[in-house]
Amino acid sequence: MDALDEQLAEQRAETLRAGLADYELDDEDAALLASVTLGEDGIQFMPALPVVAIVGRPNVGKSALVNRILGRREAVVEDTPGVTRDRVTYKAEWNDRRFTLVDTGGWEPDAKGIDASVAAQAEIAIDLSDVVLFVVDAMVGATSTDEHVVKLLRRSGKPVFLVANKIDDARQEPEAAALWNLGLGEPYAVSAIHGRGVADLLDEMMKVLPEISAVAKQEIGGPRRVAILGRPNVGKSSLLNKAAGEERVVVNDLAGTTRDPV
Structure with a gap:
């Protein structure tokens, strides 16, 4: 990334932070924003926590x-x-x-x-x-x-x-x-x-935990939360697995399979 691209990336990051100034962010979200960097294509990356x-x-x-x-x-x-x-x-x-x-x-x-x-x-x-x-x-x-x-x-x-x-x-x-x-x-x-x-x-x-994870993927984007709601046994977990592209949660015909937010 040349000097001009770096300047544009920093301007985008500042714009992102300025746009969130009117929102009440908790300490966790504020820390996430502080660690955001932009790649060559403008995508936001955050270091993967251990x-x-x-x-x-x-x-x-x-x-x-x-x-x-x-x-x-x-x-x-x-x-x-x-x-x-x-x-x-x-x-x-x-x-x-x-x-x-x-x-x-x-x-x-x-x-x-x-x-x-x-x-x-x-x-x-x-x-x-x-x-x-x-x-x-x-x-x-x-x-x-x-x-x-x-x-x-x-x-x-x-x-x-x-x-x-x-x-x-x-x-x-x-x-x-x-x-x-x-x-x-x-x-x-x-x-x-x-x-x-x-x-x-x-x-x-x-003493043995690394500063940055050796296995977790770099997180893309800023703080975000998505809720999937519905009555029992309508396929919420299947939808989540599809969106995540992996078997992220247990799927079973038993109603009430999911008990914790993931």
């Missing part, structure tokens, strides 16, 4: 950990297994560093029907992540399903942090230590519900 995927078998506290990291209740949390089904993404921040956090449904081996689709979404999340937080219920201990997930994570080659969840006080920490036998290194004892140990986990994660 991606952190949270995975594990059903009902180990993945969504509770998502809410704890975000500092607000976004993900649906219930004691019933299988509440989360899709890959659900959130913009998160820790110590002034921004990243994309991906919640996933519970992974199970030999899953059938809708559970197989949920497991497939979790595997996609691993492939498209820079770092993985593998959540285990430390009070239950390592299960055969957890061991299957470990094999999956080893094949991925991604940096993995073993999160020993549901350790509410120091007396329970020996339960976390028992997870060393999974072979993933130190188990990080946390309580997603109470927040215990989560800060230490995130501090360690930041």
Whole structure:
């Protein structure tokens, strides 16, 4: 791009920002606008934030950990297994560093029907992540399903942090230590519900999380949100997958398949 083209690109960017001056933007959208650059064809590009995927078998506290990291209740949390089904993404921040956090449904081996689709979404999340937080219920201990997930994570080659969840006080920490036998290194004892140990986990994660994602695509365009609404089972998820050009969400004949905004 020559000097004239660079000048025109900057003028376009300034015009974009000026046109949004009358709108009330939250801090997240304002930060996105500040990072926008224009390519040679005038298309706006934003650097891809690093991606952190949270995975594990059903009902180990993945969504509770998502809410704890975000500092607000976004993900649906219930004691019933299988509440989360899709890959659900959130913009998160820790110590002034921004990243994309991906919640996933519970992974199970030999899953059938809708559970197989949920497991497939979790595997996609691993492939498209820079770092993985593998959540285990430390009070239950390592299960055969957890061991299957470990094999999956080893094949991925991604940096993995073993999160020993549901350790509410120091007396329970020996339960976390028992997870060393999974072979993933130190188990990080946390309580997603109470927040215990989560800060230490995130501090360690930041040491290996890249500044810019090595796998995520550069985002095109400025802040935008699109809502797809309709009564249950009319094809909203199918429409979203078609628009995204990928299997972004689980599609099933079961009414109420989608539970979280993605």
